[in-house]
């Protein structure tokens with residue numbers, strides 16, 4: 573299979589790229605900044621992993637990357653829309669450019685790249701699109717509203733797209749990880765600009781940061797998610813949703829079967845200073 577994965581500098585993208593190649597696939601690994609490819613190159617060794625410049629928010633780079641793969645391979649069998657950004661901060665404090673950026677990377681760019689790839693998959697009569705969502709696409713926590721908005725939207729878009737392209741042999745699915753130890757909990761952990769200013773939300777932000785510190789220490793092994801991403805690319809009939817991790821499964825169960833009031837009380841207890 574020829575696989576295109578976005579956001580391969582670290583985390584799920586890097587691990588899934590190497591794992592897919594290890595399982596015999598030819599992998600095009602997208603980088604927001606190609607000069608950061610060394611970690612992947614080292615991890616991949618002689619495996620068929622080919623780093624490409626692909627800032628998903630750049631229309632020209634999207635077009636060039638897909639064209640290049642089509643020229644070399646003549647097909648794209650799987651697209652893993654993995655690139656993503658998180659943003660901590662209470663919604664009232666988030667500024668418009670910050671909200672737009674989260675939605676741009678996690679939703680709009682993903683949709684636009686998918687549209688570049690879809691004509692080729694339809695032409696082949698086959699293809700798989702794996703959209704990396706989050707448990708935050710199923711249950712929203714305070715202090716993560718912008719991120720949750722982008723992932724809830726991604727969930728809706730993926731559901732619709734799954735129906736739309738099924739007649740053409742294209743499969744669309746979502747993976748919804750809980751917390752896993754990747755750079756999104758470290759190097760890429762970002763708070764909105766106004767998060768630390770004095771004001772009514774300050775104690776809540778501090779509490780949320782403590783909570784995320786704890787979550788970061790108990791987070792899962794990202795290799796589990798990478799393995800599942802590759803398995804979804806290979807599956808004949810991938811399910812619409814795959815929830816990853818015990819805490820994510822519990823949250824989905826509580827939301828589905830528990831009374832909303834109970835869930836709200838639990839979240840309030842965990843996040844109120």
Ligand SMILES: NC(=O)c1ccc[n+]([C@@H]2O[C@H](COP(=O)([O-])OP(=O)(O)OC[C@H]3O[C@@H](n4cnc5c(N)ncnc54)[C@H](OP(=O)(O)O)[C@@H]3O)[C@@H](O)[C@H]2O)c1
Pocket residue numbers: 578579580581582583584585602603604605608626627628629654655656657658677704705706707748749750751752753754755756757760791
């Ligand atoms: N780890 C978790 O706990 C968790 C849980 C649920 C969902 N997720 C989702 O998993 C996906 C991967 O995240 P991760 O956890 O592996 O974190 P990560 O290590 O921070 O990886 C995110 C990747 O996305 C890239 N990226 C960001 N903006 C981009 C852009 N404009 N164009 C291309 N690439 C871009 C980053 O590149 P740079 O570093 O160079 O910016 C990085 O390679 C994200 O969609 C995230 O929302 C993660």
